[in-house]
Amino acid sequence: DEIAGISTLGLSAGASAPEIIVDEIIDAFRQRFDVTIDLAITATETEDFPVMRVLRDVELTAADMAFVNGAS
Numbered sequence: 001d002e003i004a005g006i007s008t009l010g011l012s013a014g015a016s017a018p019e020i021i022v023d024e025i026i027d028a029f030r031q032r033f034d035v036t037i038d039l040a041i042t043a044t045e046t047e048d049f050p051v052m053r054v055l056r057d058v059e060l061t062a063a064d065m066a067f068v069n070g071a072s
Contacts, residue, residue, distance in 0.1 A: 015045055020070040 003009065009029075013022045029035050060068075 015047075023070065 011022070011025065026035065026037070
């Protein structure tokens with residue numbers, strides 16, 4: 001393993017990174033290593049990105065919401 005023996009690994013994810021992907025990466029590390037998470041907040045997001053008008057009235061199903069919330 002190229003990362004075997006390291007004591008600290010940084011993982012950075014921006015606003016466009018789906019939280020479910022970040023969680024899956026962390027879970028993969030937990031399966032192989034003893035992991036401790038230290039959350040470092042380096043910026044506070046203040047931008048608002050409104051949903052496009054054409055999509056505002058689209059109804060979401062329970063399956064859609066489960067996906068959005070990270071359920072498989």
